[in-house]
Amino acid sequence: MTYLPYIAAAWLVAVGLYGVVTSRNLVHAVICIVVLQASSSLLLIGLGARRNGVAPVFVDVTPRAPAVDPLVQAMMLTDIVVEATVMALLLALAIQAYKATGTLDPDELRAVRG
Amino acid sequence: MSHGLRMLLFACGAAAVLLLLVGAAVQLPPVGAHVTEYGQELNRLAYDERHTTDAVTAVNFDLRGFDTLGEELILFAAVTGVALLLRRQSREREEEHEQARDRDVPGSSDAVRALTLASVLPLVVFGLQLITHGHLTPGGGFQGGVVLATTPLVVFLAGHLGMFHRISPHWLVSAGESLGAGGFAVAGFAGLAAGATYLANVLPLGTTGELASAGLIPVLNVLTGLAVASGFVSLMHSFLEETLELRDRSDRS
Numbered sequence: 001m002t003y004l005p006y007i008a009a010a011w012l013v014a015v016g017l018y019g020v021v022t023s024r025n026l027v028h029a030v031i032c033i034v035v036l037q038a039s040s041s042l043l044l045i046g047l048g049a050r051r052n053g054v055a056p057v058f059v060d061v062t063p064r065a066p067a068v069d070p071l072v073q074a075m076m077l078t079d080i081v082v083e084a085t086v087m088a089l090l091l092a093l094a095i096q097a098y099k100a101t102g103t104l105d106p107d108e109l110r111a112v113r114g
Numbered sequence: 115m116s117h118g119l120r121m122l123l124f125a126c127g128a129a130a131v132l133l134l135l136v137g138a139a140v141q142l143p144p145v146g147a148h149v150t151e152y153g154q155e156l157n158r159l160a161y162d163e164r165h166t167t168d169a170v171t172a173v174n175f176d177l178r179g180f181d182t183l184g185e186e187l188i189l190f191a192a193v194t195g196v197a198l199l200l201r202r203q204s205r206e207r208e209e210e211h212e213q214a215r216d217r218d219v220p221g222s223s224d225a226v227r228a229l230t231l232a233s234v235l236p237l238v239v240f241g242l243q244l245i246t247h248g249h250l251t252p253g254g255g256f257q258g259g260v261v262l263a264t265t266p267l268v269v270f271l272a273g274h275l276g277m278f279h280r281i282s283p284h285w286l287v288s289a290g291e292s293l294g295a296g297g298f299a300v301a302g303f304a305g306l307a308a309g310a311t312y313l314a315n316v317l318p319l320g321t322t323g324e325l326a327s328a329g330l331i332p333v334l335n336v337l338t339g340l341a342v343a344s345g346f347v348s349l350m351h352s353f354l355e356e357t358l359e360l361r362d363r364s365d366r367s
Contacts, residue, residue, distance in 0.1 A: 002144035010135035014128055021124045048153060051146035056157055056169035057252055059323070063161035069153030070160070070169035071178070078174065078185040081256045081342060085192035088349045092199040095356065107117075 005046030012039030026094040026104045030087055037083045041076045048072035164315060165322040166249040166331060174254060175334040179313040182334075183298055186341060190295045193345040200352040222272055230272040237265050245339035249328040255338025262339065263346035275354060287344045287351065294341025301333060 012035055019032030048069030054061050056070040098104050160172035174182050222230075244258030270278035305314030313330075320327030 002147075003139055003142070005145055006139035006142060007136060010132060010139060013135065014132050017128060018124075022121070046145050048150065049146045050149055050153075053146070055252070056153075056160075058157075058161055058167045058169070059251060063157060066149075067154075067157050067169070069150050070156050070173050071150075071153055074170045074173040074178065075181075077170070077254075078182060078256055081260060082185050082188050082192070084260075085189050085196075085345060085349065088353070089192045089195045089199070092196045092352065096199055 005042055005049070009039045009043035009046065012036070012042065024105050024107070026097065026106060026109075027091065029106065030090045030094065033090070034083065034087060037079070041079065044072040044076050161322065164328055164331070165319045166328040167323060168249055168251060168253070170252065171248045171254045171331060171335070172328070175248075175331045175338075176313075176315050176329075179302070179334065182338070183302070183313070186295055186298055186338060189342065189345055190291065193291065193348050196349055196352050200356065202355070221274075227272045230268045233268060234265055237261060237268065241265070241339075241343070245335055246325070246332060248335040249331045250323065250325070255335040255340075256342055258335075259339040259342025260346060262343040263350070266347050267350055270350075270354065275357070278350075278354065282347050282351070284351065287348045290340050290344030291348060294337050294339075294344060297337040298334060298341065301330065301337065304330065 016032045016036035016039060019035065020029050023029040023032060048071070050066060050068045053066045053068040056067040056073070058065075058067075061067075094104060097109055101109060103109065156173055156177060157169050159177060160166050160169035164172045164176055166172040166176075241258045241262035244253035244261060245255055246258075248254030248258070266278055266282040269281055302313035305312050305316050308314070308316040310316055315329040315331065317329035317333070319329045326332070
């Protein structure tokens with residue numbers, strides 16, 4: 001339990017990479033990239049955690065209470081929203097690839113036709 | 115390189131990387147044992163010097179505001195990229211119908227329509243609350259903007275594409291996005307004008323816990339919420355255009 005977030009993040013990296021490498025469909029590859037992003041978020045949150053720490057919101061808790069690191073949470077929340085739009089960009093590329101060539105298989109799309 | 119050879123190469127590389135990662139992970143301090151001094155200092159700064167109760171928003175828009183400007187420009191660029199990629203090509207411009215000529219689209223059921231239209235007002239209010247109270251409770255421009263952006267989508271689910279276009283016209287979405295992203299960059303100059311650094315918090319800080327406190331942070335929250343909401347609605351515009359049935363110019367007989 002002491003190293004679980006780190007090992008889970010490493011496993012997610014492995015699974016995401018495996019998905020991207022063996023993918024036969026561009027949409028599936030995009031979703032595997034989302035899994036990779038989830039792994040980095042998990043690692044960051046695990047690094048910023050603190051035993052018996054509260055959330056870094058001091059509305060009803062005194063600011064002297066031991067709170068977790070707010071920097072990694074701030075980085076993670078902007079990353080998730082930005083990731084959603086970058087995934088939209090990748091999916092738009094997939095749509096255009098399908099319209100141009102009629103297939104979504106990355107192996108068949110490997111040859112660039114002018 | 116054949117498929118099998120590629121898989122073998124990937125397996126070797128992945129095994130090595132996984133071993134390295136797990137080996138490095140168990141040498142880190144256990145989760146929760148190490149207290150980061152920078153994090154504790156940020157918590158203290160956010161409460162004492164910036165008068166916010168939400169340290170995460172203070173880090174996002176004040177203590178590390180320049181990074182958030184970069185993230186927002188990434189979002190802007192991605193939305194622009196999607197609009198560029200999915201623009202209407204000249205050969206597709208001919209005829210577009212939302213449904214096939216001689217088929218009757220059933221339309222949404224009464225349950226879907228009731229549920230979605232009943233949720234429009236709570237979504238708008240909740241989104242606005244998240245955006246404006248970002249410096250008090252967990253929330254902020256990014257989260258509230260995404261919640262606001264689901265409102266036109268929910269209306270689209272209840273009705274049809276024409277309704278979606280009517281409540282979020284293109285000029286409004288473009289204006290919102292440009293105002294949000296550009297406004298963030300320009301609001302940073304208020305710091306330079308007051309003699310401090312770019313994006314410094316130079317507005318009056320007020321009392322902690324009030325809505326009108328924390329200086330420049332609520333302003334940046336509102337601008338970011340506007341940019342994120344407009345960006346997501348613009349994405350939906352681009353993708354929903356694809357659902358229209360298009361007739362290629364070549365198959366006009």
